Amino acid sequence: MSEYFSNIVSGLKSFTKGLQLTMQHFNNRKKLVATLQYPHEKWPIPERNIGFELEEYNVIRSRLEVDIEDCIGCLKCERACPVDCIKIETIKPPKGGDFDCGVTTNGTQKKMLVPRFSIDMTECMFCNLCVFPCPEECIYMVGGPNSSKHEIEYEFAARERSPLIFEFAVATEKEIIAAGGIDYLNKKKGIVPDEKPKEVKSTLKKTEPKLNFEAVNAFTDRMTRALAKKAFTAGARAGSDAATVATQVKSALVDADKFLPEYESIIENIASSPLMTSAGPTTELKAKPASGPDIKLLNSITDKMVRGTAKKAFMAAKRAGKDGAGISDDIKKALTDAGKLTDEVIAILKSFSVPGNSEVSNESSVASAPDIKKLNSIEDKMVRGLAKKSFMAAKRAKSSAADTVAHILKDLKEADKLTADLEDIVKSIVPDTVDATPAPKTEFNLDIKKLNSIEDKMVRGLAKKSFMAAKRAKNSAADTVTNILNDLKEADKLTPDLEIIVKSIAPDTVAATQAPKTEFNLDIKKLNLIEDKMIRGMAKKAFMAAKRAASTPEETVAQIEAVLKENDKLIDEVQTTVKSLLENES
Amino acid sequence: MSGFWQATMDLITSYGSLISLAGLAIFGVMAVNALVAVYFERKVSAFMQDRLGPMEVGIFGFKGGRKFWGGIGQTLADALKLLTKEDVLPDxxxxxxxxxxxxxxxxxxxxxxxxxxxxxxxxxxxxxxxxxxxxxxxxxxxxxxxxxxxxxxxxxxxxxxxxxxxxxxxxxxxxxxxxxxxxxxxxxxxxxxxxxxxxxxxxxxxxxxxxxxxxxxxxxxxxxxxxxxxxxxxxxxxxxxxxxxxxxxxxxxxxxxxxxxxxxxxxxxxxxxxxxxxxxxxxxxxxxxxxxxxxxxxxxxxxxxxxxxxxxxxxxxxxxxxxxxxxxxxxxxxxxxxxxxxxxxxxxxxxxxxxxxx
Structure with a gap:
């Protein structure tokens, strides 16, 4: 009975308690309501401090963005996409045509026109996998390290699907046609040309003599050129004579609002030059590289940016129909404008202006006996380049071996670079001196690996560099060592320890160093007793350095201690551990 | 029996307008009560659970309070929805x-x-x-x-x-x-x-x-x-x-x-x-x-x-x-x-x- 009443009492208590709780919430609703009236109110975009710098860690993935002007159409992102939301189509301009796809901001020459680059963000799962493979870093997630480039879209929502399919390609129809993508355009528009006429066309192309675009190529503007070419091709195909074709080209340009007064001379040129090249396609191909200096010469420019600018200027000048000297002038001008003109480039450009040096004859290479590789022993890069260049010039001129040597020496003298050593090297390229060179080669048996015991990366690199230079110059062992030492001294890196190491590479000291090496039988494992990770690492590093330097046990211990002392880590316990290296040996 | 029916018919004809008026009044009270009470109930439940309840639907462009008592047209919209729904009778x-x-x-x-x-x-x-x-x-x-x-x-x-x-x-x-x-x-x-x-x-x-x-x-x-x-x-x-x-x-x-x-x-x-x-x-x-x-x-x-x-x-x-x-x-x-x-x-x-x- 009492349980019955106590039940009722406790029931009433919990009854009131429950009612109090809900009433509290009802009364304090202004404080407690947690709902965010979403379309009217929005949470602020949270601060992204997760312990990383934003630059290092892309935490916000708002959407994909493509800098299409940097896209080279490599399709790597399309392949990387796990859900196939990236669709790219490319057009490769025909070889030998002069449609210029442009240069990326990294200086890469684009080889494809990208008429379609669409990303369906409704399919994208924001995995970021397409971002990593991009060689030009032109596809990226908005936000994170790129937060400055684009606003992060808060909702990134749309009422239908179409606004979420992003089309990044900006290639216009004219550009596509200019890049030879007429078939692509027709396909896209649903105009599928009949199979048969296509075949006839292709066979016709083969038999027809090629159109002579030389005069038309004088247009410097890409768009204008493409337009002119189109009109030119149409006119020529229709069987008109040169004069009418020229007027057609002119009217086409006027129609497109692209005609400038200075084009008048080009139009006249078109009217006066033959429509077709007289020779067949094969001869044309051969003739083309012969018409001016070779662009490949520019490849010897080391700086990427400079090379790119130079090449661009080269192509422009070539299109304008300039000769070697004109081209080099143009390049010089372009480079000075860009503030990139260096002596190196001037030297390369000089070879342009020499008439006839661009006429490559394949036969001469067989006939010329001197070996260009011998010039590799020239240490100075610049000098080596110069020497090689004049070597090639001489070769092209089909000079005899003796003449070649004289030519190189002359060029070097002109450049004020000729030393006695150089003279020897240059003279060695003549075939009859060939016997002399292999002999020192076999003698050169210094071991570069010994330099590995140099601890400092920078110093090691320097030493190895001068080692290689010496090797190329086929110096004797002693010379090599002094060379390296000199180089290190110049760089202010020479310490007594280094000197010992460098000297050890000479063969006659090998025997001396090898002996202590076998003696070096300290056990590195003893250092494991050091508790602190940092100290242990330091000690072990010093141990290994000492081992590499083939130090004696006492020296090793002293070195380790010195390293630790430098870093203020030499505690008593550590010291005893280090010393124990010696004890056990005894 | 016919007397009973006769009496009922007489009642309806004589008091018909009064009865239908009363009936409409009761129905009006019931309908308004349901509309208001459902809205009230949803708001009360929401506030007791730290929510806001209906906030978006209004009548004649008036949604009600912006912070707590909004969405006053919600029940009306729900009622209209119910009336237009299919009347399903299981097989x-x-x-x-x-x-x-x-x-x-x-x-x-x-x-x-x-x-x-x-x-x-x-x-x-x-x-x-x-x-x-x-x-x-x-x-x-x-x-x-x-x-x-x-x-x-x-x-x-x-x-x-x-x-x-x-x-x-x-x-x-x-x-x-x-x-x-x-x-x-x-x-x-x-x-x-x-x-x-x-x-x-x-x-x-x-x-x-x-x-x-x-x-x-x-x-x-x-x-x-x-x-x-x-x-x-x-x-x-x-x-x-x-x-x-x-x-x-x-x-x-x-x-x-x-x-x-x-x-x-x-x-x-x-x-x-x-x-x-x-x-x-x-x-x-x-x-x-x-x-x-x-x-x-x-x-x-x-x-x-x-x-x-x-x-x-x-x-x-x-x-x-x-x-x-x-x-x-x-x-x-x-x-x-x-x-x-x-x-x-x-x-x-x-x-x-x-x-x-x-």
């Missing part, structure tokens, strides 16, 4: 009963309003047996519920309807016994008689400690009769889908809803009339107010006081609903038969003795 169901049952339940609530006053003047009919009529008619709904469950030909629906029947029949007893106290004390079944007794003496809830307890017994039983949480075992979403309402849709389901909220209003109004002084102003209860203030006892003020009391009670019902978890079937029966019934019996005897003594 194997008893279609006649399925169609009939919502109307029986609705009529049960509808007819009850005939005896329920809104103020001393604003009421459909002034019975001498008003309380009796209300208690009787509010139980008619059980028939509809059982028919709905049976007609659905669905185990869950049948379960729900039988639970509902058992529950309502059980809780009728303590509710009836509690009101019997008032009837004994006031010596009348008439609503006006009871309110007049309270005007002469005091609100019945303050009549004696036993009457105080009787009010709570009646109110709890009333909540149970409307099948609301914590007594919603007939619906019990987690056990029976929606109980006897499972197979209903569209307009017929809307009638259930309408009836449920109408029943809430009936229970609250009855409790206010019987225990809380009906249309009497609370100020009349105390003598501290000057006579000039007693204008607050007029006809319209009476409606205001009565509806205010009813609304407070409706709010308490909602408060219960969003506070307590559902009772188990055995707990429900335990509460009725072992707690409320003995207490109301004791109350009955005690109030009788109290009346003899004082």
């Amino acid at each position: 194997k169901s008893d279609k006649a009963l399925m169609i009939l049952s919502p109307f029986i339940i609705f009529v049960g609530a509808f007819v009850t309003f005939v005896g329920v006053p809104f103020s001393s003047y604003l009421l459909i009919s002034r019975f001498d047996i008003g309380i009796f009529f209300i208690l009787a008619m509010s139980s008619v709904g059980v028939v509809g519920i059982i028919l709905a469950g049976w007609g659905s030909n669905n185990k869950w629906s049948l379960y729900g309807s039988l639970r509902s029947a058992a529950q309502i029949i059980s809780y009728e007893i303590p509710a009836g016994l509690s009101i019997l106290l008032v009837v004994i004390t006031a010596g009348t079944l008439s609503i006006h008689g009871i309110v007049e007794w309270q005007a002469e003496h005091r609100w019945f809830i303050f009549h004696s400690p036993f009457a105080f307890i009787a009010f709570f017994i009646y109110f709890i039983s009333g909540v149970a009769e409307t099948n609301r949480t914590p007594f919603d075992i007939p619906e019990a979403e987690s056990e029976l889908v929606a109980g006897w309402m499972t197979e209903f849709s569209g307009f017929r389901w809307a009638l259930f809803f309408l009836s449920e909220y109408a029943n809430m209003l009936i229970i609250s109004l009855l409790a206010s009339v019987v225990f809380l002084g009906g249309w009497l102003s609370p100020m009349a209860m105390f003598d501290i107010f000057p006579e000039s203030w007693m204008i607050m006892d007029g006809a319209l003020w009476g409606m205001f006081w009565l509806l205010l009391k009813a609304i407070i009670l409706i709010f308490v019902m909602m408060w219960f609903r969003w506070t307590f978890p559902r009772l188990r079937v055995d707990q429900l029966m335990y509460l009725c038969w072992k707690v409320l019934l003995p207490f109301s019996l004791v109350n009955l005897v005690a109030v009788s003795i109290w009346e003899l003594l004082f």
Whole structure:
């Protein structure tokens, strides 16, 4: 009975308690309501401090963005996409045509026109996998390290699907046609040309003599050129004579609002030059590289940016129909404008202006006996380049071996670079001196690996560099060592320890160093007793350095201690551990 | 028999316009009550759960308060949606009963309003047996519920309807016994008689400690009769889908809803009339107010006081609903038969003795 009443009492208590709780919430609703009236109110975009710098860690993935002007159409992102939301189509301009796809901001020459680059963000799962493979870093997630480039879209929502399919390609129809993508355009528009006429066309192309675009190529503007070419091709195909074709080209340009007064001379040129090249396609191909200096010469420019600018200027000048000297002038001008003109480039450009040096004859290479590789022993890069260049010039001129040597020496003298050593090297390229060179080669048996015991990366690199230079110059062992030492001294890196190491590479000291090496039988494992990770690492590093330097046990211990002392880590316990290296040996 | 029909027809022709006017008024009250109460209920539940509830739908471009009481058009939109929904009748169901049952339940609530006053003047009919009529008619709904469950030909629906029947029949007893106290004390079944007794003496809830307890017994039983949480075992979403309402849709389901909220209003109004002084102003209860203030006892003020009391009670019902978890079937029966019934019996005897003594 009492349980019955106590039940009722406790029931009433919990009854009131429950009612109090809900009433509290009802009364304090202004404080407690947690709902965010979403379309009217929005949470602020949270601060992204997760312990990383934003630059290092892309935490916000708002959407994909493509800098299409940097896209080279490599399709790597399309392949990387796990859900196939990236669709790219490319057009490769025909070889030998002069449609210029442009240069990326990294200086890469684009080889494809990208008429379609669409990303369906409704399919994208924001995995970021397409971002990593991009060689030009032109596809990226908005936000994170790129937060400055684009606003992060808060909702990134749309009422239908179409606004979420992003089309990044900006290639216009004219550009596509200019890049030879007429078939692509027709396909896209649903105009599928009949199979048969296509075949006839292709066979016709083969038999027809090629159109002579030389005069038309004088247009410097890409768009204008493409337009002119189109009109030119149409006119020529229709069987008109040169004069009418020229007027057609002119009217086409006027129609497109692209005609400038200075084009008048080009139009006249078109009217006066033959429509077709007289020779067949094969001869044309051969003739083309012969018409001016070779662009490949520019490849010897080391700086990427400079090379790119130079090449661009080269192509422009070539299109304008300039000769070697004109081209080099143009390049010089372009480079000075860009503030990139260096002596190196001037030297390369000089070879342009020499008439006839661009006429490559394949036969001469067989006939010329001197070996260009011998010039590799020239240490100075610049000098080596110069020497090689004049070597090639001489070769092209089909000079005899003796003449070649004289030519190189002359060029070097002109450049004020000729030393006695150089003279020897240059003279060695003549075939009859060939016997002399292999002999020192076999003698050169210094071991570069010994330099590995140099601890400092920078110093090691320097030493190895001068080692290689010496090797190329086929110096004797002693010379090599002094060379390296000199180089290190110049760089202010020479310490007594280094000197010992460098000297050890000479063969006659090998025997001396090898002996202590076998003696070096300290056990590195003893250092494991050091508790602190940092100290242990330091000690072990010093141990290994000492081992590499083939130090004696006492020296090793002293070195380790010195390293630790430098870093203020030499505690008593550590010291005893280090010393124990010696004890056990005894 | 023909005499009976003749008399009915005569009644309708002579009082037809009056009857239809009264009917429309009752329906209007029920509809507006449902619209307001559903909105109110959703807001109360939301605030008790730290939410905001409906905030977006408005009427004529007016959404209501921007911060808390917005979305005032939500229930209207929901009602329109319900009316335009497809009227689904399951293949194997008893279609006649399925169609009939919502109307029986609705009529049960509808007819009850005939005896329920809104103020001393604003009421459909002034019975001498008003309380009796209300208690009787509010139980008619059980028939509809059982028919709905049976007609659905669905185990869950049948379960729900039988639970509902058992529950309502059980809780009728303590509710009836509690009101019997008032009837004994006031010596009348008439609503006006009871309110007049309270005007002469005091609100019945303050009549004696036993009457105080009787009010709570009646109110709890009333909540149970409307099948609301914590007594919603007939619906019990987690056990029976929606109980006897499972197979209903569209307009017929809307009638259930309408009836449920109408029943809430009936229970609250009855409790206010019987225990809380009906249309009497609370100020009349105390003598501290000057006579000039007693204008607050007029006809319209009476409606205001009565509806205010009813609304407070409706709010308490909602408060219960969003506070307590559902009772188990055995707990429900335990509460009725072992707690409320003995207490109301004791109350009955005690109030009788109290009346003899004082």
